[in-house]
């Protein structure tokens with residue numbers, strides 16, 4: 001048996017031991033209060049680092065936790081979260097040591113070695129941190145989260161459906177496991 005199947009069977013067993021109706025309850029529907037936008041980095045799984053059980057977080061992930069108006073996948077998630085799930089809060093979760101931010105610092109728009117989609121995405125990340133090139137990675141990672149909070153508040157879907165919904169930003173410190181609250 002591979003790791004995926006092995007870990008899944010362990011998960012099922014543990015959850016049923018805690019509550020025999022766990023999966024029956026889970027299958028009845030979701031009403032998460034938080035829409036969370038996270039980096040795709042394998043070290044940043046939001047429900048793990050926040051110890052949130054299934055059903056609490058509606059999550060969208062992409063490289064460097066971007067709010068991108070040109071991304072249908074993001075827009076659809078945002079719309080669904082606000083209009084149909086009526087989430088109470090939108091959270092942007094960045095992290096230290098973000099490879100997407102590092103790539104954006106070094107981007108060469110003419111680099112034909114990278115596929116176009118990747119280059120386009122990293123260019124979008126670059127827009128969020130440009131003008132801050134002299135500062136540390138940590139400053140750029142914070143700036144990136146703050147920029148996404150600002151972009152979100154002006155996003156047409158948020159403006160139309162998310163009026164009273166709080167927007168919060170956090171930076172996950174890989175070195176300590178702690179979250180830092182970001183504001184501007």
Ligand SMILES: [Zn+2]
Pocket residue numbers: 039040041063064065095097098099100101
């Ligand atoms: Zn990252």
